[in-house]
Amino acid sequence: MISAVLTALLLPIAAVVGLAAPAQAATVTATFTKTQDWGTGFGGSWTVRNTGTTAITGWTLEWDFPAGTTVGSFWDAAITRSGDHYTARNLSWNGSLAPGASTTFGFNGTGSGSPSNCRINGAACDGSTPTDAPPSAPGTPVAGDVTNTSVRLSWTAATDDRGVKNYDVLRGGTRIATVTGTSYTNTGLTAGTTYSYTVVARDTADQTGPASAPVSVRTTGGDDGGGTPGDYVKLGYFTNWGVYGRNYHVKNLVTSGTAEKITHINYAFGNVQNGRCTIGDSYADYERAYTADLSVDGVADTWDQPLRGNFNQLRKLKEMYPDIKILWSFGGWTWSGGFTQAAANPEAFAESCYQLVEDPRWADVFDGIDLDWEYPNACGLTCDTSGPAAFRTLVQEVRERFGAGNLVTAAITADASDGGKIDAADYGGAAQYLDWYNVMTYDYFGAWAAQGPTAPHSPLTSYSGIPQAGFNSADAIAKLRAKGVPADKLLLGIGFYGRGWTGVTQSAPGGTATGAAPGTYEAGIEDYKVLKNSCPATGTVAGTAYAHCGTQWWSYDTPSTIASKMAWAKAQGLGGAFYWEFSGDTANGELATAVSNGLG
Structure with a gap:
């Protein structure tokens, strides 16, 4: 969705990020320009240029943003995201570029960061010899199983062109552990104390990428235990x-x-x-x-x-x-x-x-x-x-x-x-x-x-x-x-209700259906007090229960x-x-x- 963001108040700036200094031998290059800046966000555009001697029939541009900077609405390209790694692909009408020709696409972003690790069709955006890019930022850690003295952290994986080797877990900016998976339990903590965690990925070349967004966690217990009864x-x-x-x-x-x-x-x-x-x-x-x-x-x-x-x-x-x-x-x-x-x-x-x-x-x-x-x-x-x-x-x-x-x-x-x-x-x-x-x-x-x-x-x-x-x-x-x-x-x-489908044969999430399951007041929705007996939970996913009974599939808490x-x-x-x-x-x-x- 493209939304107007105080357009009349925006002041254009000529801020060109130094990612593109086209080399003579390069076939295609990409240059990023920050066209607008309103403090909490910005407008950006990429220019893709054929600097070679033969035509190209398509292009794929990739880059990373630091945690806290994201792409919102976009136009003239198809943009997808994995963590803080973005991929833009040409549309049907702007993929073919003759020698010397160029095309531009744009987007609105939040945050204030600048793109890094830019690659166009697998090569460096400035036409230089490709180098191994560092990994992207992992997903924001999610805290669970919090006790007086421990907390379990989990996060979504970072991406890297050659693979992620491990993750550094930082507490208050100091590394406390290095793990190969996407979870870690920090023990030996103090009751009733607030801690801040981030995670950094390391690739097989030992390059570290940007840190994840932080998560603040308060252990239970202590004088106030993170909130005495009645505080919530x-x-x-x-x-x-x-x-x-x-x-x-x-x-x-x-x-x-x-x-x-x-x-x-x-x-x-x-x-x-x-x-x-x-x-x-x-x-x-x-x-x-x-x-x-x-x-x-x-x-x-x-x-x-x-x-x-x-x-x-x-x-x-x-x-x-x-x-x-x-x-x-x-x-x-x-x-x-x-x-x-x-x-x-x-x-x-x-x-x-x-x-x-x-x-x-x-x-x-x-x-x-x-x-x-x-x-x-x-x-x-x-x-x-x-x-x-x-x-x-x-x-x-x-x-x-x-x-x-x-x-x-x-x-x-x-x-x-x-x-x-x-x-x-x-x-x-x-x-x-x-x-x-x-x-x-x-x-x-x-x-x-x-x-x-x-x-x-x-x-x-x-x-x-x-x-x-x-x-x-x-x-x-x-x-x-x-x-x-x-x-x-x-x-x-x-x-305090569930939503459901009928015509489902698969028990796990992700199955196909033929329509909304019948409900007491409205198709596709039913109260918990009914579902707990009519279609009891058979599993959980992402912290929520789901149930497969006959041809119906429901999810509810x-x-x-x-x-x-x-x-x-x-x-x-x-x-x-x-x-x-x-x-x-x-x-x-x-x-x-x-x-x-x-x-x-």
Whole structure:
């Protein structure tokens, strides 16, 4: 996806990286030029030139970027990525170059690094005699199995033209081990202490490449143990439509034991219409009269009481559990279209939201607002072209209107692909105005791709064969942190449901399918409380369970995988976790319990 990145504000610079000094004998050379620079990113172009005496019919250009510098949108070439190694190939119309002819392709990048180890058709880009290039940077280490005194690190392999020999593991910039595989367990650590790790690859010529991006890990235990109980946000979504077909009410939070295991509730959803916050479902929200058997406190609503519905039930819940905070969430997949108009007048939007949330009839129920815009400057059910700064401006106005005494949060994309939705908006700049982000690290893959391949909808990490690079939780969290979002302002998302296909014969991920598996409310999706019995898990991949039963294939989280994800979230220093949504859990709150126990 090519996105406009403040084009009118960009200042071109004549910064030519010294990779190309064409030699007379070379057949083809390549020169890189940084055409624009806006601090956090840049525009770049490569010029491929035939310096020989005979025509060429195609070209392949390769280079490395240092960790933290990536290619986003691109044009006039096909660009692929493996780690920090990039490969660009000609398109059908610009592969043939006569002697002396040239062609140019371009891209937008993030970060500030410059390309290195450039090769064109296997030869050095400047026409000199090819030399052995150093390896690329390994993938960002992922921490797991964190204890008081140890942590296990794993990473995706680096690439090298002659093969990677081993990896140096660095802690705080000092090498602590050299290993041949892509994992290492560091022992002898101090409880309750934060450590920073990077990894460097070494090739068979003993050349070392650039370091991976760092990962910060805090061991458990110690005086604060990386967060005393109650420090972590444990948030669940309560949907207003759940009171209908699902027959799920606020009282279920009490009877399941879930209310004792959460710190926050997001009430979903309020609508966004004509750039304003509006009521989503007045009957469910504040009109429905509750009978005694469905009421939180066993007391029926009367015909003349000023507030009924979910809002009154949430008020009763807060009386029983006064530490629970409740936010009103606006937008969501269906109701995000109004955010485009809101971005055109963010002050009016903020005022409308404040007046609605602080309506005297229910002001005591809510402790703040959550904005679920799917997606700023990108496409969801509808497409937005408000520009990368629109989201930051909007949340700034909402924060100013709601003030420091209210919570202001946002649910955001977890698309960490190059040039994907995280790159489309200024989530780093907006973070200063928000208490936290609910990073929607689920729904990466599903039966909207009716023929497959089957894949976990909420992978924690990448894995061999994943259908789309950057579609996993670890990459999303790493990208947001690289953009300047503090780790403790990021919550890991968990789905209390599974996504599935039918017509599948292969048990392992990656199989073909014929369509969406049947679901209770919608094809291709089913609650955990159903799947745990109808299609029990048969394996795990990338930290998520999957199940093959008959011709159906499902992926979903279980108490076991949630425990592992919570350990990972703590190791990353995240602020906690959230889940969509309460009604998918069992009657005794198995998954909510796993989140709570995992965070401590």
